[in-house]
Amino acid sequence: MIRVEPISDEQWLVTVEGITTTKHRVGLSSEILHRIGGGTLTADAVLDASFRFLLDREPNTAILPMFDLMLIGQYFPEYEKEIARYLAPHASHRWQGAARFQAAAGGVLENAPP
Numbered sequence: 001m002i003r004v005e006p007i008s009d010e011q012w013l014v015t016v017e018g019i020t021t022t023k024h025r026v027g028l029s030s031e032i033l034h035r036i037g038g039g040t041l042t043a044d045a046v047l048d049a050s051f052r053f054l055l056d057r058e059p060n061t062a063i064l065p066m067f068d069l070m071l072i073g074q075y076f077p078e079y080e081k082e083i084a085r086y087l088a089p090h091a092s093h094r095w096q097g098a099a100r101f102q103a104a105a106g107g108v109l110e111n112a113p114p
Contacts, residue, residue, distance in 0.1 A: 002051045004044045014047055016060035024051075027068040036069075036083060041090055049086035053079065 001017040007025065014024045028043050037046045050072060054063055057076060064071075073079040 022060045025066040045090035
């Protein structure tokens with residue numbers, strides 16, 4: 001289980017529960033959040049997706065205790081290409097919620113993914 005809590009505007013505490021529970025202080029600027037999340041996803045969603053990406057490659061005990069989110073790309077060059085796949089469930093959930101809201105209001109949601 002991954003839990004994300006804000007520490008400050010650009011600092012987050014990410015707790016990963018497993019055989020061993022670990023805590024990670026992660027820097028995530030608003031510019032990077034916008035670049036990765038496309039301006040529509042929350043820091044929680046981006047951090048959750050980023051940690052799922054990391055956990056597919058290493059155990060939580062191998063993840064640095066403190067780092068800036070963009071450091072992931074230095075260790076895993078595929079991060080920026082692959083993160084979209086990890087973000088898809090978050091984005092899909094947001095579109096589905098918006099589509100249900102629009103349908104209930106009798107409207108049509110434009111630019112929604114299929």
